Amino acid sequence: xxxxxxxxxxxxxxxxxxxxxxxxxxxxxxxxxxxxxxxxxxxxxxxxxxxxxxxxxxxxxxxxxxxxxxxxxxxxxxxxxxxxxxxxxxxxxxxxxxxxxxxxxxxxxxxxxxxxxxxxxxxxxxxxxxxxxxxxxxxxxxxxxxxxxxxxxxxxxxxxxxxxxxxxxxxxxxxxxxxxxxxxxxxxxxxxxxxxxxxxxxxxxxxxxxxxxxxxxxxxxxxxxxxxxxxxxxxxxxxxxxxxxxxxxxxxxxxxxxxxxxxxxxxxxxxxxxxxxxxxxxxxxxxxxxxxxxxxxxxxxxxxxxxxxxxxxxxxxxxxxxxxxxxxxxxxxxxxxxxxxxxxxxxxxxxxxxxxxxxxxxxxxxxxxxxxxxxxxxxxxxxxxxxxxxxxxxxxxxxxxxxxxxxxxxxxxxxxxxxxxxxxxxxxxxxxxxxxxxxxxxxxxxxxxxxxxxxxxxxxxxxxxxxxxxxxxxxxxxxxxxxxxxxxxxx
Amino acid sequence: xxxxxxxxxxxxxxxxxxxxxxxxxxxxxxxxxxxxxxxxxxxxxxxxxxxxxxxxxxxxxxxxxxxxxxxxxxxxxxxxxxxxxxxxxxxxxxxxxxxxxxxxxxxxxxxxxxxxxxxxxxxxxxxxxxxxxxxxxxxxxxxxxxxxxxxxxxxxxxxxxxxxxxxxxxxxxxxxxxxxxxxxxxxxxxxxxxxxxxxxxxxxxxxxxxxxxx
Ligand code: SF4
Numbered sequence: 001x002x003x004x005x006x007x008x009x010x011x012x013x014x015x016x017x018x019x020x021x022x023x024x025x026x027x028x029x030x031x032x033x034x035x036x037x038x039x040x041x042x043x044x045x046x047x048x049x050x051x052x053x054x055x056x057x058x059x060x061x062x063x064x065x066x067x068x069x070x071x072x073x074x075x076x077x078x079x080x081x082x083x084x085x086x087x088x089x090x091x092x093x094x095x096x097x098x099x100x101x102x103x104x105x106x107x108x109x110x111x112x113x114x115x116x117x118x119x120x121x122x123x124x125x126x127x128x129x130x131x132x133x134x135x136x137x138x139x140x141x142x143x144x145x146x147x148x149x150x151x152x153x154x155x156x157x158x159x160x161x162x163x164x165x166x167x168x169x170x171x172x173x174x175x176x177x178x179x180x181x182x183x184x185x186x187x188x189x190x191x192x193x194x195x196x197x198x199x200x201x202x203x204x205x206x207x208x209x210x211x212x213x214x215x216x217x218x219x220x221x222x223x224x225x226x227x228x229x230x231x232x233x234x235x236x237x238x239x240x241x242x243x244x245x246x247x248x249x250x251x252x253x254x255x256x257x258x259x260x261x262x263x264x265x266x267x268x269x270x271x272x273x274x275x276x277x278x279x280x281x282x283x284x285x286x287x288x289x290x291x292x293x294x295x296x297x298x299x300x301x302x303x304x305x306x307x308x309x310x311x312x313x314x315x316x317x318x319x320x321x322x323x324x325x326x327x328x329x330x331x332x333x334x335x336x337x338x339x340x341x342x343x344x345x346x347x348x349x350x351x352x353x354x355x356x357x358x359x360x361x362x363x364x365x366x367x368x369x370x371x372x373x374x375x376x377x378x379x380x381x382x383x384x385x386x387x388x389x390x391x392x393x394x395x396x397x398x399x400x401x402x403x404x405x406x407x408x409x410x411x412x413x414x415x416x417x418x419x420x421x422x423x424x425x426x427x428x429x430x431x432x433x434x435x436x437x438x439x440x441x442x443x444x445x446x447x448x449x450x451x452x453x454x455x456x457x458x459x460x461x462x463x464x465x466x467x468x469x470x471x472x473x474x475x476x477x478x479x480x481x482x483x484x485x486x487x488x489x490x491x
Numbered sequence: 492x493x494x495x496x497x498x499x500x501x502x503x504x505x506x507x508x509x510x511x512x513x514x515x516x517x518x519x520x521x522x523x524x525x526x527x528x529x530x531x532x533x534x535x536x537x538x539x540x541x542x543x544x545x546x547x548x549x550x551x552x553x554x555x556x557x558x559x560x561x562x563x564x565x566x567x568x569x570x571x572x573x574x575x576x577x578x579x580x581x582x583x584x585x586x587x588x589x590x591x592x593x594x595x596x597x598x599x600x601x602x603x604x605x606x607x608x609x610x611x612x613x614x615x616x617x618x619x620x621x622x623x624x625x626x627x628x629x630x631x632x633x634x635x636x637x638x639x640x641x642x643x644x645x646x647x648x649x650x651x652x653x654x655x656x657x658x659x660x661x662x663x664x665x666x667x668x669x670x671x672x673x674x675x676x677x678x679x680x681x682x683x684x685x686x687x688x689x690x691x692x693x694x695x696x697x698x699x700x701x702x703x704x705x
Contacts, residue, residue: 027685030685030686031686034686035686045528046525046528047525047528048523048524048525048528051521051523051524051525052524054521055520055521055522055523055524058518058519058520058521059520061518062515062518062520065506065509065513065515065518066506066509066513066514066515066518067502067506068499068502068503068506069515070515071498071499071502072499081669086494087493087494087495087497087498088494088498089494089497089498089501093494137693138683139681139683139684139692140681140683143683156682156683156686157683158683158684159686162685163684163685166684189684189685189687189689190689192684193681193684193689193691193692196692197691197692197693200693201606201693204602204693205602205603205606206602218668221668221669223668229679229680229681229682230679230680230681230692230693230694231640231679231692231693231694231695232692232693234636234640234673234693234694235640235693238635238636238637238640238671239602239637249498249502254515256663256668257660257663259663260659260660260663261524263659263663264659271682273547273676274543274621274622274623274676275619275622275623275624275659275674275676276676277547277675277676277677277678277679277680277694278673278674278675278676278679278694279672279673279674280636280671280672280673280674281668281671281672281673281674282671282672283668283669283670283671286629286670286671288598288635289598289629289635289636289637289671290635290636290637290671298498300497300498300501304498304501304502304504304505305501305505307502307505307506308504308505308507310508404504404505407497407500407501407504409504
């Protein structure tokens with residue numbers, strides 16, 4: 001598995017490549033528009049949506065402002081309920097803890113529920129290095145894993161793949177990981193789902209160790225919550241003897257009652273459903289029902305650095321619903337891979353450079369991956385002012401200033417001739433160098449093809465290899481240029 | 492220093508802007524959102540539950556107590572069930588006295604054994620009308636979490652109107668967080684392939700909800 005975003009090209013370069021991929025863009029456009037429209041209807045059904053949203057934001061703010069208190073309370077409650085709590089300051093430590101816990105069970109295979117936190121830490125690769133096979137069990141994650149690919153959307157990670165590609169991946173790759181795809185598999189979604197069911201059932205029934213994240217952790221009771229659709233989550237959370245959950249420290253909410261807010265906000269914002277098909281809640285271990293051993297790994301990995309920034313802190317309210325991706329004109333064109341982390345779209349543009357810092361060219365360019373149109377803020381169920389944080393981060397990249405890295409306060413140098421500025425300039429230069437791109441959008445795809453780099457260097461190459469074509473549509477790019485340059489000049 | 496201490500110390504340093512005398516309760520959380528969306532009679536509540544369950548492609552049936560056994564018998568029969576999983580506390584009269592082989596919910600049963608069972612019949616802890624959700628809490632009439640997960644056919648009996656609430660907030664009030672909880676809204680589903688909804692990837696592909704009036 002490649003399974004890593006490190007070494008990815010900076011946003012403008014990656015975006016320039018992925019915007020040339022017609023299929024990717026068509027898939028993305030269809031997906032984002034469909035979910036976006038459904039979401040608006042689901043939200044309109046609740047006439048107290050604005051109040052729920054305000055309450056959700058307030059609960060998260062209360063939690064963040066007193067995070068130490070709630071984490072200690074959570075630890076106590078989980079422990080009292082029979083769980084074991086571990087703390088990980090960074091990705092490497094979290095991965096090492098998980099690898100050790102798996103090894104202590106004597107097992108060499110684990111089944112996984114889709115989890116952003118373990119994407120972020122690159123857990124699968126770390127486990128592979130420790131001689132442990134990690135099987136993704138979410139259908140989309142399975143497609144991504146079998147295809148030796150990376151997720152491109154929070155909610156529908158394989159949205160960049162169409163049914164024909166999925167069939168080919170299943171036919172060619174399933175056998176290497178376990179039960180092969182049935183003979184004569186077609187590209188009908190129900191057949192593909194059935195193939196996944198058979199392939200994975202073998203894994204579920206034999207799994208001794210399950211690995212998950214969590215959508216929420218309740219400090220008061222020690223309860224963990226996983227929200228899903230397929231039932232693979234339920235399988236991983238209840239069938240194995242040992243369950244290891246890796247969860248970001250910001251996922252805690254104070255009380256059981258607080259779930260009433262988030263269980264209304266999340267499904268409607270995410271899949272546009274009144275409620276997702278399955279939600280599992282567990283508190284420590286239960287006698288004779290589910291795993292006998294439960295480990296909770298609490299992950300920092302840049303979250304406390306994000307917390308230290310009083311403007312950027314609000315990014316930690318995020319409940320990973322992906323609503324902001326679906327309304328973002330830049331995401332729609334660039335695709336999830338261009339953001340170079342587990343977190344694509346507007347939330348990725350503000351979260352990743354805070355979690356990782358802005359030292360790399362990619363991370364420094366992320367705050368520029370936006371037209372600042374504000375649609376992301378409008379839909380965000382916990383009212384994260386993403387444009388505000390974007391502007392703040394651009395300012396930080398360009399002007400420098402005080403930041404906290406790995407818990408230590410330091411001063412970031414102003415980025416004269418810095419990677420980000422270069423990246424921003426290059427992206428804008430690309431647009432101005434090709435006025436046809438600015439004017440005409442998709443129509444010119446064929447003609448401008450030769451002008452764009454068809455392949456990315458280095459690790460990006462694998463996925464740019466199979467992707468090509470059309471250009472960045474005029475408006476968002478021009479808009480983007482005007483705004484970003486305008487701002488930089490203004491300061 | 493342990494990583495626990497490292498992380499907690501980082502959290503505290505990061506929160507230097509929070510006044511020392513501010514307690515968690517000092518950060519206000521407005522709770523002026525609704526406890527339920529609309530007011531309904533018991534009948535209307537049950538009707539809304541049925542409507543929302545059906546919209547999520549659960550199959551909904553109505554019966555009074557004297558028709559329950561016959562209904563469950565018919566549903567098992569229509570599914571062609573040769574065996575049925577039975578939680579320890581399920582009312583034995585709900586199931587046909589002859590018919591599919593009963594398989595008891597035992598801690599010792601292997602998952603492979605459970606995988607050979609066709610159907611499962613359970614009660615539930617609470618049902619939510621506004622969202623079309625049933626919640627299982629592992630009580631004796633519902634059994635372990637896995638028994639409602641592995642068989643392909645789940646028949647869930649909801650006592651109406653007693654077990655039906657309007658909303659998510661009302662459901663949480665009734666539930667005990669120390670129990671393992673499974674919330675189910677329609678059958679297992681995925682939209683991962685070009686956003687086409689497909690029922691039943693891993694959980695039961697057929698969810699039948701029996702609304703049992705008392
Ligand atoms: S930032 Fe808001 S809209 Fe975007 S994923 Fe997070 S919670 Fe959802």
